[in-house]
Amino acid sequence: MDIISTYGAILVLVAAVVGFLMAWGVGANDVANAMGTSVGSGALTIKQAIFIAMIFEFAGAYLAGGEVTATIRKGIIDSSFFVDTPHLLVYGMISSLLAAGLWLTVASYKGWPVSTTHSIVGGILGFAVMSVGGDAVSWGKVGGIFASWIVTPAIAGLIAYMIFMSAQHLIFNAENPFQSAKKYVPIYMGFAGFILVLVTIKKGLKHVGLDLPTAAGYGLSVAIAILVAIIGKIAIERIQFDENSDKQMHFNNVEKIFALLMVVTACCMAFAHGSNDVANAIGPLAAVVSIVNSGGQITQSAELDAWILPLGAIGIVLGLAFFGKRVIGTIGKGITHLTPSRGFAAELAAASTVVIASGTGLPISTTQTLVGAVMGVGMARGIAALNLTTVKSIILSWVVTLPAGAILSFIFYEIIKSIFG
């Protein structure tokens, strides 16, 4: 107890710094995944992508980041084991953050595609198992998280498959693809807007002090969706098209319309990423803060401190601003046959999946949903070539990340324990 009261302020400060660094890492590391499709398919320039990402990552983190944070903070371990030794839980959370941050840095340097979510979950599991033993882990919850790592890519894949198939059916196989694209693309835009707004309203706005009744929530979502669709329609009307209508040009014009849609899905993706991944950084931080504030009480229902979400959101945005350019820059122009019409299906599906899953409070991996979604478009015969070797190595790196995070976290935990006692 006395440790908490003696060192409380320092511990919070350390946790805040490490949490901020972790948020920074999330911003720097995952931004390319979130925005890669848009830049890769030429729908956005790097500058535009970073600009969009900053706004929407922040919005997502701030408006819809609360749910997952709760899971990371108190769902993974059973904190009743720490009632007599709350300082150990504080150490553990700090070491989890440190471990995850370090692992992310190493992985980024090595070019391994790791998931920020996995590294933080691994870190928390590692210190819990090593310090108190396996009983302290809520395996049910963790099992749910594991399951979601299989289920979410599958769901994203399925949604991407269906979105792509519908686009094929409605637009590319139509008598006049160009006219159909003009007609249907705004509807997709509206759908993207709808998913985004709905989840924000249902899950996120409580802590900002806005609590709408269900009907009003749906009403507002629909209203905004329609607004997005109308703006999209106007924007499409304003694109310059080659009137020279031979078939190849025709498809090019269709892709131009899809490029506009990509801008909307990129916003969605950034929002989804922010809402889901901010928790990786601030979940443990929130736990530390609530323990210190309550003088060593481990309360299961502590509210998030008002400054915590913005800290994470700002961390993500800064990481983006400083490293985003370099990360996205590596994409270059050499990329693939990822046309906007495919990119949009993958991105919209991934964003929807992430947003829905964030709503349930499960910390899922953005990278995973994207990989799943891309595979889904591939299954629909929509992608020229997918490198299965890379897909396998991505999956392998997911598996490796857990123990890596766990081991690092345990090492830091021992170090911190020896410093503060």
Place this chain on the structure above:
Amino acid sequence: MTINPFLAMFAKSPIKPIEEHIDVVTKCCKLLVPFFEATFQNNWKEACVKRDEISQLEKEADEIKREVRCILAKDIMLPVSKSSLSELLVQQDRIANCSEYISTNVCVRNLLIPQSLQDDFRAYLQRCVDASEQAREVINELESLLETGFKGREADIVIRMVEELDQIQEDTDVMKIGLFEKLYKLESQLSPVDVMFLYDVFERVGKLADFAESAGAKIDVMLSE
């Protein structure tokens, strides 16, 4: 710096190089027309220059073929099966090889198509080159087929193109039989070895159309997969 895992998932698609390959192969095949024109003029020097050009293009096609094979050897997921793509490539390759073989044989032996057969042969060769050209157009639709997921209206257009290719190939069969009949009547006036080789040249020119048709058939298979 980070290699973005998400973008690393995308592999180089074999479709573009396959389209390049058929372009080179068709060029190769088309050169047979000026090649034979030169032989009709008894201009063997010019003919040999053309033969060397054909040979050069055949080598170029082989380079591209190797590139496609490397892509196909990797563990990649494609919208169409790897086996149909590699069979398509084999058919395309045969057109180039066959063109080279014909020009080499004719050059080495200074084999002249008899005067009375030249007009028929010219038309026959042109029709076989048309087949190769038609195959090229079908294969160049691959990109658009990918665009529409190998379904729908684009697929119907390609199916019709393949039907037209089959028609051209049937034409060449009829023409070939006509040439064989005429040659049979001339046999007694020509050297027996030359006659054997003439039959061979006619047969192999016809093969150009056959291979083109098989290439088209592979696209049909992809569409029905």
